Amino acid sequence: MxxxxxxxxxxxxxxxxxxxxxxxxxxxxxxxxxxxxxxxxxxxxxxxxxxxxxxxxxxxxxxxxxxxxxxxxxxxxxxxxxxxxxxxxxxxxxxxxxxxxxxxxxxxxxxxxxxxxxxxxxxxxxxxxxxxxxxxxxxxxxxxxxxxxxxxxxxxxxxxxxxxxxxxxxxxxxxxxxxxxxxxNATSTLLQIIVIAFTLILIYVGLIFIPGNLLILLVTLLGCGFGVVIKHAFF
Structure with missing residues (x-):
């Protein structure tokens, strides 16, 4: 690109x-x-x-x-x-x-x-x-x-x-x-890895309780919110 x-x-x-x-x-x-x-x-x-x-x-x-x-x-x-x-x-x-x-x-x-x-x-x-x-x-x-x-x-x-x-x-x-x-280059690699790991955990646990189609939307909202919070708090 x-x-x-x-x-x-x-x-x-x-x-x-x-x-x-x-x-x-x-x-x-x-x-x-x-x-x-x-x-x-x-x-x-x-x-x-x-x-x-x-x-x-x-x-x-x-x-x-x-x-x-x-x-x-x-x-x-x-x-x-x-x-x-x-x-x-x-x-x-x-x-x-x-x-x-x-x-x-x-x-x-x-x-x-x-x-x-x-x-x-x-x-x-x-x-x-x-x-x-x-x-x-x-x-x-x-x-x-x-x-x-x-x-x-x-x-x-x-x-x-x-x-x-x-x-x-x-x-x-x-x-x-x-x-x-x-x-x-504007986002820390560590922050990206943390958000990815958080997302994977949410999906793994969420699939046990929540239908897959609804889980996509829910994980998107939670993952974005989590990323914003830890970015401003620690990065």
Whole structure:
């Protein structure tokens, strides 16, 4: 990464995350096909819902004939963390129009958010609409194409876990976390390690008592609050 915030730089910065989208997108397409949905339905889900984990949940709930309201609520709950991410990004686009802010929020993903937070370390704590919208657009198109490809391959691949496709997204987030740590010169490495350890403990303990989808939102709030408190108290 560098300090530039143009379209060409956005393409270069986003390319490393593309492989994660391809892996998990193909996995979703295969799962959707195995659940009995044709490639067109899988394609429309990726275009209209565009939420990786929520799409997996939607497929399973539709296959089990769950009520529509239950599916809508589950999708909202899974993606409620996007409200926090959007609020975090909003101050960097105060000078942009409402329509541009809506576009960024609509196509925002965990990966593009992490990419944007990492970019701040190189760009003097600035983000541009051109850079972020390009990153979002590449992610969106890659997800759509990959999920359609997975649906078409569904007749030939019945077990995506054997190919390690289910680990693609996890591997990408590990890479993004590593890049964030080594590039953030303003935050102590010890502080970062403490917050990461705290987050891991919360997740480990929380999974015993709290549903995974709700746990993501809860750990995000507690982890951020914990980081702010110990930073001002000890760092």
């Amino acid at each position: 560098d300090e530039k915030l143009d379209i060409h730089t956005a393409i270069k910065d986003t390319l490393p995350t593309v492989f994660g989208y391809i892996g998990i997108g193909i996995a979703f397409g295969i799962v959707g096909k195995a659940a009995g949905f044709n490639p067109l339905i899988v394609l429309l889900m990726s275009i209209l819902i565009y939420a990786g984990s929520a799409q997996f949940i939607t497929v399973s709930m539709l296959a089990s004939h769950s009520p529509i309201l239950s599916i809508v609520f589950s999708t909202f709950l899974v993606n409620s963390r996007m409200l926090l991410m959007s609020m975090t990004l909003a101050p960097y686009f105060k000078k942009e129009s409402l329509s541009k802010n809506i576009l960024i929020g609509t196509l925002l993903t965990d990966e593009s958010f992490a990419l944007g937070m990492n970019k701040l370390n190189y760009s003097g704590n600035k983000l541009s609409f051109r850079w972020f919208n390009t990153a979002n657009g590449i992610s969106y198109l890659t997800w759509i194409i990959s999920s359609l490809g997975g649906a078409l391959l569904g007749n030939f691949i019945t077990n995506p876990e054997k190919l390690g496709l289910d680990f693609a997204l996890v591997a990408m987030f590990i890479g993004l976390l590593y890049l964030q740590m080594i590039s953030d």
